[in-house]
Amino acid sequence: MPRPTVHDIAKNAGVSLATVDRVLNRRPGVRPATVERVREVIHEIGYIRDVAAANLARQRNYQFVFVIPDLTSAFFTQLNGVISEAITRSLVDRTDISIVRVPANDPHALVAELEKLDSKSLNGIAIMAPETPQIRDAIKRLKDQGVSVIGIISDLPNSDVDQFVGINNIAAGRTAGLLLGMFLGPQPVDILVIAGSMQARDHVERRQGFDAIMTEQFPHINVLPTVEAWDDSHLMEELVGRALAARPEIGAVYSIASGNSGLVKALTKRCPVRRFVVAHELTDTSRAALENGVFDAVIKQDVGHIVRSAIRMMRANSDGRDLIASQEKIRIEVVLKENLN
Amino acid sequence: MPRPTVHDIAKNAGVSLATVDRVLNRRPGVRPATVERVREVIHEIGYIRDVAAANLARQRNYQFVFVIPDLTSAFFTQLNGVISEAITRSLVDRTDISIVRVPANDPHALVAELEKLDSKSLNGIAIMAPETPQIRDAIKRLKDQGVSVIGIISDLPNSDVDQFVGINNIAAGRTAGLLLGMFLGPQPVDILVIAGSMQARDHVERRQGFDAIMTEQFPHINVLPTVEAWDDSHLMEELVGRALAARPEIGAVYSIASGNSGLVKALTKRCPVRRFVVAHELTDTSRAALENGVFDAVIKQDVGHIVRSAIRMMRANSDGRDLIASQEKIRIEVVLKENLN
DNA sequence: TGCTAAATGAAGTACGTACCTCATGTCGAG
DNA sequence: CTCGACATGAGGTACGTACTTCATTTAGCA
Numbered sequence: 035m036p037r038p039t040v041h042d043i044a045k046n047a048g049v050s051l052a053t054v055d056r057v058l059n060r061r062p063g064v065r066p067a068t069v070e071r072v073r074e075v076i077h078e079i080g081y082i083r084d085v086a087a088a089n090l091a092r093q094r095n096y097q098f099v100f101v102i103p104d105l106t107s108a109f110f111t112q113l114n115g116v117i118s119e120a121i122t123r124s125l126v127d128r129t130d131i132s133i134v135r136v137p138a139n140d141p142h143a144l145v146a147e148l149e150k151l152d153s154k155s156l157n158g159i160a161i162m163a164p165e166t167p168q169i170r171d172a173i174k175r176l177k178d179q180g181v182s183v184i185g186i187i188s189d190l191p192n193s194d195v196d197q198f199v200g201i202n203n204i205a206a207g208r209t210a211g212l213l214l215g216m217f218l219g220p221q222p223v224d225i226l227v228i229a230g231s232m233q234a235r236d237h238v239e240r241r242q243g244f245d246a247i248m249t250e251q252f253p254h255i256n257v258l259p260t261v262e263a264w265d266d267s268h269l270m271e272e273l274v275g276r277a278l279a280a281r282p283e284i285g286a287v288y289s290i291a292s293g294n295s296g297l298v299k300a301l302t303k304r305c306p307v308r309r310f311v312v313a314h315e316l317t318d319t320s321r322a323a324l325e326n327g328v329f330d331a332v333i334k335q336d337v338g339h340i341v342r343s344a345i346r347m348m349r350a351n352s353d354g355r356d357l358i359a360s361q362e363k364i365r366i367e368v369v370l371k372e373n374l375n
Numbered sequence: 376m377p378r379p380t381v382h383d384i385a386k387n388a389g390v391s392l393a394t395v396d397r398v399l400n401r402r403p404g405v406r407p408a409t410v411e412r413v414r415e416v417i418h419e420i421g422y423i424r425d426v427a428a429a430n431l432a433r434q435r436n437y438q439f440v441f442v443i444p445d446l447t448s449a450f451f452t453q454l455n456g457v458i459s460e461a462i463t464r465s466l467v468d469r470t471d472i473s474i475v476r477v478p479a480n481d482p483h484a485l486v487a488e489l490e491k492l493d494s495k496s497l498n499g500i501a502i503m504a505p506e507t508p509q510i511r512d513a514i515k516r517l518k519d520q521g522v523s524v525i526g527i528i529s530d531l532p533n534s535d536v537d538q539f540v541g542i543n544n545i546a547a548g549r550t551a552g553l554l555l556g557m558f559l560g561p562q563p564v565d566i567l568v569i570a571g572s573m574q575a576r577d578h579v580e581r582r583q584g585f586d587a588i589m590t591e592q593f594p595h596i597n598v599l600p601t602v603e604a605w606d607d608s609h610l611m612e613e614l615v616g617r618a619l620a621a622r623p624e625i626g627a628v629y630s631i632a633s634g635n636s637g638l639v640k641a642l643t644k645r646c647p648v649r650r651f652v653v654a655h656e657l658t659d660t661s662r663a664a665l666e667n668g669v670f671d672a673v674i675k676q677d678v679g680h681i682v683r684s685a686i687r688m689m690r691a692n693s694d695g696r697d698l699i700a701s702q703e704k705i706r707i708e709v710v711l712k713e714n715l716n
Numbered sequence: 717t718g719c720t721a722a723a724t725g726a727a728g729t730a731c732g733t734a735c736c737t738c739a740t741g742t743c744g745a746g
Numbered sequence: 747c748t749c750g751a752c753a754t755g756a757g758g759t760a761c762g763t764a765c766t767t768c769a770t771t772t773a774g775c776a
Contacts, residue, residue, distance in 0.1 A: 037466075039762060050725040055764070063723060065773095082466050086427035087762035090731050123699065125378075125423050208713040216671070219560050247713065330557070338701050358464065360679050366714035372549040372588065373707035380732060391755045396734070404753060428732035431761045 038081045047075040058083070085353075095128040098348050099151060100186075100341070101144070101161040104135035107265065108317035109292035109337075113187075116341045124345070131345070139233065141166040148172040153179035158348030160184045160341075164235060165193060182351035184344045187335070188236045196351055199344045199364060201335045203236045206366045207243025207290075210312045213331050213368065214286045215252035217310045222254045223285030226277055230265040230291035240290050240314070258284075263296065270296030275303065289313035298323050316369055324371045334367040379422045388416040399424070426694075436469040439689050440492060441527075441682070442485070442502040445476035448606065449658035450633035450678075454528075457682045465686070472686070480574070482507040489513040494520035499689030501525045501682075505576060506534060523692035525685045528676070529577045537692055540685045540705060542676045544577045547707045548584025548631075551653045554672050554709065555627045556593035558651045563595045564626030567618055571606040571632035581631050581655070599625075604637060611637030616644065630654035639664050657710055665712045675708040 043054045049072060056064045057072040064072075075081075088094075100117050103110065114133065121131045134151075136144045145168045151159065159181055163169055170193045173183050177194050185198040214225060227244065229237050241260060248257050261277060263270035274297055278284055289297050292315035301311065301323075313320050316334040323329035343362045350357045384395045390413060397405045398413040405413075416422075429435075441458050444451065455474065462472045475492075477485045486509045492500065500522055504510055511534045514524050518535050526539040555566060568585065570578050582601060589598050602618060604611035615638055619625055630638050633656035642652065642664075654661050657675040664670040684703045691698045 040764095041762090052726080052765095053724060056724090059764075061765090065723065068723080084431070084469070084762050085467055086469075087431050087731090088764070090425070090428050090431060090733090090761095091763040091765080093731060093764090119699065126426055128425070128427070205713055205716075209711055212711055212713045217557050338699075342702065358460065358679070361683065363716075365708065367706065368709035368711065368714065370550055370553055370709065372546055372553045372584075373709065375546075375704075381734095382732090393735095393756075394754060397754090400734075402735090406753065409753080425732050428761090429734070431763090432732075432734040434734090434761060 037084075038079045039084075040081075042079055043072060043075050043081055046079055047072045089128060095130065096158070096349055096352060097156050098129065098131045098158045098160065098345065099134055099156065100131065100344075101134045101136060101147065101159060101163065103138035103162065105138050105265070107293045108319060109315045112317065113337050113341070116338045119338075120341050120345060129345070129349070136163075139164075141168055145169060145172045148176065151176070151181075153181050156181050157352045158182040158184065160186050160199070160344040160348065161190075161195075162187045163190070164188065164233065165190045169193070182348050184347050184351075186340055186344050188234060197347050197362075199340050199347065199362065200236075201364050201366045203239035204243035204246075206314070206333050206335075207240035207245075208247040209243075209366055209368065210240070210288055210314075210331075210333055211244040211247035211252070214288060214310055214312055215248065215255065217330060218252075218255060218285055220254065222256065224256045224258055224281055224283050225286045225288055226258050226261065226274070226281075226284045227288045227290065228261045228263060228270065228274060228297065229289075230293060231262055232260060237290050244288060244290075260290070263291075263293075265291070265293055267293065267296035267299075271300045272296075274300035284309065286310040286312070292317065294323065294329075295319045298328055301328050302326075321374065324369065324374060327371070330370070332369040334369050335364055336367065340364055378425075379420045380425075381422075383420055384413060384416050384422055387420055388413045430469060436471065437499070437690055437693055438497050439470065439472045439499045439501065439686065440475055440497060441472065441685075442475045442477060442488065442500060442504065444479035444503065446479050446606070448634045449660060450656045453658065454678050454682070457679045460679075461682050461686060470686070470690070477504075480505075482509055486510060486513045489517065492517070492522075494522050497522050498693045499523040499525065501527050501540070501685040501689065502531075502536075503528045504531070505529065505574065506531045510534070523689050525688050525692075527681055527685050529575060538688050538703075540681050540688065540703065541577075542705050542707045544580035545584035545587075547655070547674050547676075548581035548586075549588040550584075550707055550709065551581070551629055551655075551672075551674050552585040552588035552593070554653055555629060555651055556589065556596060558671060559593075559596060559626055561595065563597065565597045565599055565622055565624050566627045566629055567599050567602065567615070567622075567625050568629045568631065569602045569604060569611065569615060569638065570630075571634060572603055573601060578631050585629060585631075601631070604632075604634075606632070606634055608634065608637035608640075612641045613637075615641035625650065627651040627653075633658065635664065635670075636660045639669055642669050643667075662715060665710065665715060668712070671711070673710040675710050676705055677708065681705055 040051060040054050044051045049068065053064060053068065054072055057069050102113060117133050124131050134147050136147050144163055149172065153176060159176060161183065173193045173195060177183050183195045185195040187200045189198045189200065232238055245257060248255055261273050263273055286309055294313050298319060311329045312331045313329055314333050316332050320329060320332045324332060346357055347362065381392060381395050385392045390409065394405060394409060395413055398410050443454060458474050465472050475488050477488050485504055490513065494517060500517060502524065514534045514536060518524050524536045526536040528541045530539045530541065573579055586598060589596055602614050604614055627650055635654050639660055652670045653672045654670055655674050657673050661670060661673045665673060687698055688703065
């Protein structure tokens with residue numbers, strides 16, 4: 035019993051192939067009663083469209099673009115690499131993906147790039163960007179032209195994106211806080227919090243979540259104000275070193291951003307006290323730090339998963355299909371020395 | 376510039392379509408020099424076979440079977456559900472998947488089921504089973520007949536399986552141990568370890584890993600002998616209750632198996648002391664326990680991921696393709712109250 | 717009843733690849 | 747030089763679906 039085809043539908047419904055095709059592809063010119071009959075038969079015989087054959091016939095190909103900041107830290111290098119790998123892979127299934135890297139912290143340039151995109155030949159865009167009014171408008175324009183827009187990594191809650199692919203950063207901050215709270219136990223200590231900058235929405239949310247759980251569940255722990263290092267490794271090393279020297283009672287460090295090399299340097303230089311450290315993103319630096327025992331835990335989001343999920347979503351949106359919700363859920367992963375690989 | 380087709384190869388190489396086809400599908404009757412020339416052109420013009428069209432022409436369809444124990448605990452119910460979902464999904468891409476549920480702990484019945492499988496129409500099998508000599512032989516037989524065999528969840532290291540999809544359970548045990556060690560701090564305590572049975576390879580390995588890290592890094596902690604509850608919820612409740620009553624100095628519990636309802640009952644009944652609890656597998660029970668603060672951490676393997684990965688592997692094996700290694704890596708996930716979803 | 721607009725059918729081509737048949741070309745061994 | 751083995755070409759059909767064209771039937775309405 036081979037799987038039923040359009041011919042079987044036609045035969046069973048007593049109509050011609052042309053009519054079946056009109057129903058299947060929602061073309062006009064079919065009486066409602068006939069549509070109904072064909073639909074019934076489709077259901078009855080369990081017809082399932084062969085998407086491969088359909089795409090072949092339709093000469094369908096997908097054009098997707100990833101728009102990401104042109105930062106060069108380990109996390110963004112990794113992101114870039116993962117997208118490149120996806121590009122290679124996607125050649126086999128009629129999908130063209132390109133990367134547009136835009137200057138970070140320059141909404142104007144970003145909008146200019148978005149305007150450049152040719153929405154005629156474009157099916158989907160996955161974008162990581164801060165949410166400004168201009169960007170919101172540019173996204174709206176793309177959506178109006180039928181382009182599927184997916185936010186990745188950093189949410190755009192007030193924009194008209196189809197979906198967001200990434201973690202809940204408030205929960206990520208809470209998770210970091212819970213870990214440190216449990217590691218530290220009941221004695222009062224200070225926690226040093228450091229970040230790249232507090233402009234990025236994801237960083238702000240992590241701090242929010244961190245503060246919230248600390249207040250709720252670990253009121254005996256004193257969370258210091260955020261030290262901002264502006265994505266500068268040397269500056270971070272200096273600031274952390276100074277902070278630790280000034281307050282030896284600091285019992286733990288929470289690193290909100292993904293750049294950690296300066297932090298690692300500062301921590302390894304002066305190691306009189308055992309301090310608990312939780313950081314974000316698994317990179318070569320943070321992996322080594324976990325292995326050396328400099329970091330105790332890393333909160334991670336799987337970049338490969340994010341990229342693949344975004345591609346699946348753009349494709350599903352273009353086809354008007356739905357997908358497996360659980361597969362698209364990006365998890366807040368807790369990585370310790372023992373579950374590193 | 377549309378993507379190159381077989382016609383473009385033929386044109387550029389100055390040969391006929393028939394020859395191109397012979398080269399592409401490794402059919403005999405082509406001079407080595409010609410093969411070489413065609414290969415070069417393929418590389419030059421960047422030809423990539425349209426697998427959809429190829430499968431269509433080839434009338435290819437995949438027949439896969441999942442062989443799993445017919446246990447009814449939450450974890451296995453979940454596993455069953457995930458496979459069923461995959462079955463529904465797979466209809467669209469010419470893939471037929473079926474489930475064979477075999478009595479647990481009955482290698483004879485398992486082998487009988489394996490013998491029944493018709494290797495003529497079968498392309499791949501994903502199996503979760505203990506490794507006995509008979510099962511090893513049955514797997515060998517299937518492989519010899521050209522069936523791709525994938526081990527899932529519980530490893531079969533001495534069998535001739537193509538791949539194993541699942542976590543490293545020794546590392547999972549070490550991760551649990553590390554968490555408890557860090558939660559407990561420096562004061563000496565006892566840890567109660569409970570399991571379903573110590574027959575299953577995965578459980579044994581978890582215990583191994585747990586003991587190893589405790590000896591190495593937390594020698595001040597006393598790990599008690601494993602309490603076996605034989606997958607019996609009531610028995611577990613009773614045994615745990617008795618153990619906790621007898622030794623109030625127990626500061627933590629490590630639950631190796633996936634069935635946790637008896638444990639939760641025993642723990643909630645008597646709650647004088649704050650005890651750290653780490654368990655395995657995220658089910659309704661363990662999720663609720665995390666939310667209530669009865670469990671502190673759950674070590675999880677993503678069943679949906681495992682099943683999808685096994686399917687991708689069976690398909691890749693059938694096609695002689697390779698796949699994205701990082702996507703197939705099953706992670707040892709640490710789930711706390713704050714990163715539950 | 718006749719007219720018009722809408723509904724339906726018949727039959728094709730195309731997509732990119734697989735696979736088949738048969739004719740023809742080429743080369744080396746005897 | 748001839749024969750046979752092997753290499754290659756030409757041209758086809760098929761897979762399941764999309765989409766087109768044009769002819770024909772049916773329904774609605776005056």
